[in-house]
Amino acid sequence: xDFNGSDTIPGPRAEDQLPHTAQSAVKIVIVGxxxxxxxxxxxxxxxxxxxxxxxxxxxxxxGVDDNYGSASKTATTVAMDFGRIRITDELVxxxxxxxxxxxxWFLWNGLFEGALGAVVLVDTRRLExxxxxxxxxxxxxxxxxxxxxxxxxxxxxxxxxxRAALDLSEVIPIVECDxxxxxxxxxxxxxxxxxxxxxxxxxxxx
Amino acid sequence: MTPPQRQRRTPGQGTPAQxxxxxxxxxxxxxxxxxxxVAGPDGERADIDLVTLIVARSPDLPPSATPEQAALLRLCVxxxxxxxxxxxxxxxxxxxxxxxxxxxxxxxxxxxxxxVRKALPDRSLLEAVMHGLQRL
Numbered sequence: 001x002d003f004n005g006s007d008t009i010p011g012p013r014a015e016d017q018l019p020h021t022a023q024s025a026v027k028i029v030i031v032g033x034x035x036x037x038x039x040x041x042x043x044x045x046x047x048x049x050x051x052x053x054x055x056x057x058x059x060x061x062x063g064v065d066d067n068y069g070s071a072s073k074t075a076t077t078v079a080m081d082f083g084r085i086r087i088t089d090e091l092v093x094x095x096x097x098x099x100x101x102x103x104x105w106f107l108w109n110g111l112f113e114g115a116l117g118a119v120v121l122v123d124t125r126r127l128e129x130x131x132x133x134x135x136x137x138x139x140x141x142x143x144x145x146x147x148x149x150x151x152x153x154x155x156x157x158x159x160x161x162x163r164a165a166l167d168l169s170e171v172i173p174i175v176e177c178d179x180x181x182x183x184x185x186x187x188x189x190x191x192x193x194x195x196x197x198x199x200x201x202x203x204x205x206x
Numbered sequence: 207m208t209p210p211q212r213q214r215r216t217p218g219q220g221t222p223a224q225x226x227x228x229x230x231x232x233x234x235x236x237x238x239x240x241x242x243x244v245a246g247p248d249g250e251r252a253d254i255d256l257v258t259l260i261v262a263r264s265p266d267l268p269p270s271a272t273p274e275q276a277a278l279l280r281l282c283v284x285x286x287x288x289x290x291x292x293x294x295x296x297x298x299x300x301x302x303x304x305x306x307x308x309x310x311x312x313x314x315x316x317x318x319x320x321x322v323r324k325a326l327p328d329r330s331l332l333e334a335v336m337h338g339l340q341r342l
Contacts, residue, residue, distance in 0.1 A: 003273030017284040025257035025320045051293035087338030094257045110255050114322030128210045135215040165209035186342045193336045200329045
């Protein structure tokens with residue numbers, strides 16, 4: 001980008017500017033396999049047009065990549081979509097959801113650190129594509145709920161069967177949703193918040 | 207019809223010795239050349255999160271500001287997250303954090319830290335978020 005013309009860089013629209021009283025922000029991460037609707041969910045609840053941020057991962061950062069140990073330095077760009085919801089004049093909520101390549105998300109310093117929690121979106125036609133990301137959340141102690149994005153032609157399993165297949169403890173909520181609908185996506189976020197609240201009451205992650 | 211079967215993991219399990227886990231410092235490994243060009247030679251980055259809110263201390267641009275700094279200062283006349291700054295500037299997150307660190311050092315911007323999840327989350331914070339979501 002040519003920064004010499006920087007006075008022409010478009011910023012947020014006037015109605016999208018945060019008030020000066022905005023003091024702090026919290027974040028929630030939406031994860032899941034490729035094509036399960038993460039970006040759609042971010043877009044359906046965000047009050048701003050979703051934006052994209054990116055990070056360049058170098059070989060040292062990738063580490064587990066196939067060419068680890070080779071002499072050449074390779075860089076991978078990881079993009080992430082996010083949206084925003086104004087909670088109060090002081091507090092802002094950011095939602096991050098990323099297309100594809102989930103193994104890189106966890107190398108993005110600070111993405112999961114400090115996040116209130118995560119939503120794991122699953123598609124029952126391809127349940128297994130969400131297995132790895134759930135395991136990674138568990139390893140990092142990030143609390144999450146599971147949201148089943150209801151595609152019309154997807155197999156429908158009883159929640160008990162899903163819970164058994166996903167090997168989730170009884171306390172972790174599993175809900176159905178249609179991420180194209182704002183109210184449905186909002187309800188998923190509410191489920192996560194109620195779950196986090198119950199964890200705060202019991203002081204436990206399990 | 208039976209769904210495929212997953213196995214639960216526990217904190218600290220698996221993925222042995224993630225080389226990426228410790229925060230990399232400027233100039234160690236990585237790809238410092240590009241950052242050097244944009245952000246100057248000296249380089250500790252401040253502790254900046256994707257959702258740290260950045261706000262300019264003054265609407266006036268200092269004459270010494272580089273084009274990149276000026277672009278960033280113009281964007282954060284009202285509070286804006288680092289993620290949004292990265293998006294509007296079309297610069298990677300790590301590059302933006304270096305720019306912000308310079309501006310913090312020069313006392314041209316203020317950083318408002320995010321509320322992060324602790325071992326025991328703050329119930330009143332969670333209730334505030336729920337209340338805000340209900341209004342959507």
